[in-house]
Amino acid sequence: MTKKQKKNLIRIIVSAVITVGLMFLPFDGLLKFAAFLVPYLIVGYDILIKAVKGVINRQPFDECFLMTVATIGAFALALTSSGDYLEAVAVMLFYQIGEWFQSYAVGKSRKNIGELMDIRPDYANIENEDGELEQVDPDDIDIGTVIIVQPGEKIPIDGIVTEGNSVLDTAALTGESVPRNVKSGDEVISGCINLSGLLKIRTTKEFGESTASKILDLVENASSHKSKSEKFITKFARIYTPAVVLSALALALLPPAFEWFLTGNGDFLKWIYRALTFLVISCPCALVVSVPLGFFVSIGNASRNGILIKGSNYMEQLAKAETVVFDKTGTLTKGVFELTAVHPEKINETELLHLAAHVERYSTHPIANSLRNAYPDEHDSCAVEDTEEISGKGIRAKVNGNIICVGNEKMMAYAGAKISQCEHSETVIHVSQNGTYMGHIVISDVVKATSKEAVQSLRQLGVKRTVVLTGDSRKTAESVSKSIGIDEFYSELLPGDKVEKAEQLLSEKKSGGSLLFVGDGINDAPVLSRADIGIAMGAMGSDAAIEAADVVLMDDDPLKIAKAIRIARKCMRIVKQNIWFSIGIKFFLLLMVAVFANMWLAIFADVGVMVLAVLNSIRCIRNT
Numbered sequence: 001m002t003k004k005q006k007k008n009l010i011r012i013i014v015s016a017v018i019t020v021g022l023m024f025l026p027f028d029g030l031l032k033f034a035a036f037l038v039p040y041l042i043v044g045y046d047i048l049i050k051a052v053k054g055v056i057n058r059q060p061f062d063e064c065f066l067m068t069v070a071t072i073g074a075f076a077l078a079l080t081s082s083g084d085y086l087e088a089v090a091v092m093l094f095y096q097i098g099e100w101f102q103s104y105a106v107g108k109s110r111k112n113i114g115e116l117m118d119i120r121p122d123y124a125n126i127e128n129e130d131g132e133l134e135q136v137d138p139d140d141i142d143i144g145t146v147i148i149v150q151p152g153e154k155i156p157i158d159g160i161v162t163e164g165n166s167v168l169d170t171a172a173l174t175g176e177s178v179p180r181n182v183k184s185g186d187e188v189i190s191g192c193i194n195l196s197g198l199l200k201i202r203t204t205k206e207f208g209e210s211t212a213s214k215i216l217d218l219v220e221n222a223s224s225h226k227s228k229s230e231k232f233i234t235k236f237a238r239i240y241t242p243a244v245v246l247s248a249l250a251l252a253l254l255p256p257a258f259e260w261f262l263t264g265n266g267d268f269l270k271w272i273y274r275a276l277t278f279l280v281i282s283c284p285c286a287l288v289v290s291v292p293l294g295f296f297v298s299i300g301n302a303s304r305n306g307i308l309i310k311g312s313n314y315m316e317q318l319a320k321a322e323t324v325v326f327d328k329t330g331t332l333t334k335g336v337f338e339l340t341a342v343h344p345e346k347i348n349e350t351e352l353l354h355l356a357a358h359v360e361r362y363s364t365h366p367i368a369n370s371l372r373n374a375y376p377d378e379h380d381s382c383a384v385e386d387t388e389e390i391s392g393k394g395i396r397a398k399v400n401g402n403i404i405c406v407g408n409e410k411m412m413a414y415a416g417a418k419i420s421q422c423e424h425s426e427t428v429i430h431v432s433q434n435g436t437y438m439g440h441i442v443i444s445d446v447v448k449a450t451s452k453e454a455v456q457s458l459r460q461l462g463v464k465r466t467v468v469l470t471g472d473s474r475k476t477a478e479s480v481s482k483s484i485g486i487d488e489f490y491s492e493l494l495p496g497d498k499v500e501k502a503e504q505l506l507s508e509k510k511s512g513g514s515l516l517f518v519g520d521g522i523n524d525a526p527v528l529s530r531a532d533i534g535i536a537m538g539a540m541g542s543d544a545a546i547e548a549a550d551v552v553l554m555d556d557d558p559l560k561i562a563k564a565i566r567i568a569r570k571c572m573r574i575v576k577q578n579i580w581f582s583i584g585i586k587f588f589l590l591l592m593v594a595v596f597a598n599m600w601l602a603i604f605a606d607v608g609v610m611v612l613a614v615l616n617s618i619r620c621i622r623n624t
């Protein structure tokens with residue numbers, strides 16, 4: 001409980017005790033009025049102040065205004081006729097109880113999510129001149145500093161292990177509890193917990209740019225991207241409150257005036273009381289609170305499953321997924337290629353691998369990593385200059401003065417080399433030197449263990465069309481698509497062709513459904529932003545892809561796509577339930593007032609609806 005919540009709780013209790021006490025005292029007349037004002041002011045003074053401020057700022061129509069008018073009206077009625085002040089105090093009291101409950105529930109769920117996503121690093125250890133460990137603010141650590149992470153501590157900044165072996169718990173980031181072994185030379189990301197050995201890590205990023213900080217930023221700012229439902233609520237409240245006030249005025253004046261006109265005797269007091277009851281009921285708090293809360297809790301739940309959803313506006317589209325388009329390499333496959341065959345021409349095998357590894361020296365493409373690994377002595381003294389990567393085709397560089405091109409058939413056409421065909425159905429990488437064909441290297445990628453299941457579960461969720469778009473050859477695209485059950489594939493696409501294909505798929509989907517694109521590479525960024533929802537692979541994925549995406553999967557597991565859709569659907573279902581339930585009950589009660597008015601019942605119903613709606617929203621935290 002926060003200080004403010006404690007204070008408010010005390011106010012509510014004190015006011016309630018005084019009110020109950022007053023019911024047994026034989027006060028009468030003005031004395032009674034003054035006595036009941038005490039608990040009323042204790043519990044409601046802040047509402048009165050807010051209402052006055054609202055009027056001064058020319059934005060009077062909010063719930064504080066409604067409560068103030070209703071309770072002051074009830075006091076006035078009691079003073080002039082019934083003498084029942086209890087009602088006015090009780091209305092304010094119940095209203096505050098509702099507000100308190102709501103702030104408690106919201107605070108609690110925020111805290112819960114914060115705890116679940118326990119990745120915020122508080123300090124970093126460095127070794128000082130005396131060889132002792134010193135804790136410093138991670139914000140003060142420069143790139144390239146060696147930090148020390150002891151067993152049990154969180155890795156504060158992204159970096160590369162320089163010394164030590166250990167096992168990392170990545171659950172807070174990915175939602176998966178499979179521990180990861182790391183050794184010297186491995187990349188590690190912040191937010192993981194070091195489980196066993198002491199690690200020395202050379203930082204490669206600043207604290208603010210590190211994974212943990214970025215994720216927390218994303219989650220905290222997610223609620224600033226408002227969804228349509230939230231915008232609807234804001235608009236709704238803006239029109240709704242003035243409309244309610246006008247209706248209340250009409251209710252107070254028109255029926256008794258009509259009575260008076262007919263019979264010469266109108267019961268104004270009865271209708272004013274009804275109008276006040278009407279005001280009490282009309283408070284839109286249930287909606288205003290529960291709808292944003294539902295989104296917030298769902299985003300938190302997704303993050304703890306390793307799915308970052310960058311805003312509540314994406315929930316709606318995610319829930320309506322109809323077409324899911326995949327990039328192949330690194331998305332459906334592991335992106336870790338194994339050497340399958342080497343077919344050199346003019347030179348020997350080792351020389352061919354040597355050329356390929358060198359051209360790829362500076363590339364981060366998954367194929368580049370594999371080709372470098374295929375040649376053990378990549379770090380020799382050969383000169384590699386003028387590297388140029390050509391998206392969707394391959395790469396070109398000057399190695400020891402010769403122009404070497406490495407890539408697919410398109411790359412060879414660009415280099416002017418005449419290729420020899422290969423009978424393998426895996427990925428074939430051709431090599432040319434100064435425009436002369438030097439042979440090819442066959443590498444094969446492995447389909448991710450969960451890809452097939454991922455496609456199946458998407459289908460179970462009602463996704464109608466699954467498509468692969470790839471820059472790779474037709475043969476590989478076909479064998480991967482068939483093996484995991486994807487409907488269609490388009491191969492040998494340049495990055496621009498991928499956008500064009502995505503546009504076409506977008507135009508072919510039925511109205512109402514949405515198109516999801518899942519990818520990992522830099523050249524996927526344009527499609528990621530063009531799709532209704534772009535989903536990037538967070539671990540393998542390039543920064544550009546993660547930046548352009550609306551949703552990021554921290555552990556690159558394609559099964560999480562279906563999970564994200566399920567979380568989004570549950571979120572939308574609960575938000576819609578709350579909207580219809582709150583508005584429905586409201587209208588029902590408002591209609592009831594015309595026939596039968598009781599302010600007690602009104603406030604009870606109002607607070608009740610709000611509590612139910614908030615509790616309903618909190619259901620979003622449970623896994624689907």
Ligand code: ADP
Pocket residue numbers: 327328329360363365367368389390391392393394395406407408427428429469470471472473493495521523
């Ligand atoms: P995908 O669409 O499967 O992610 P890309 O568009 O990144 O693939 O690449 C398409 C094709 O271009 C690859 O299959 C490969 O033949 C070639 N290619 C791209 N980059 C490189 C590289 N660095 N080295 C060798 N070949 C490359």
Ligand code: MG
Pocket residue numbers: 327328329330331520521
């Ligand atoms: Mg790719």
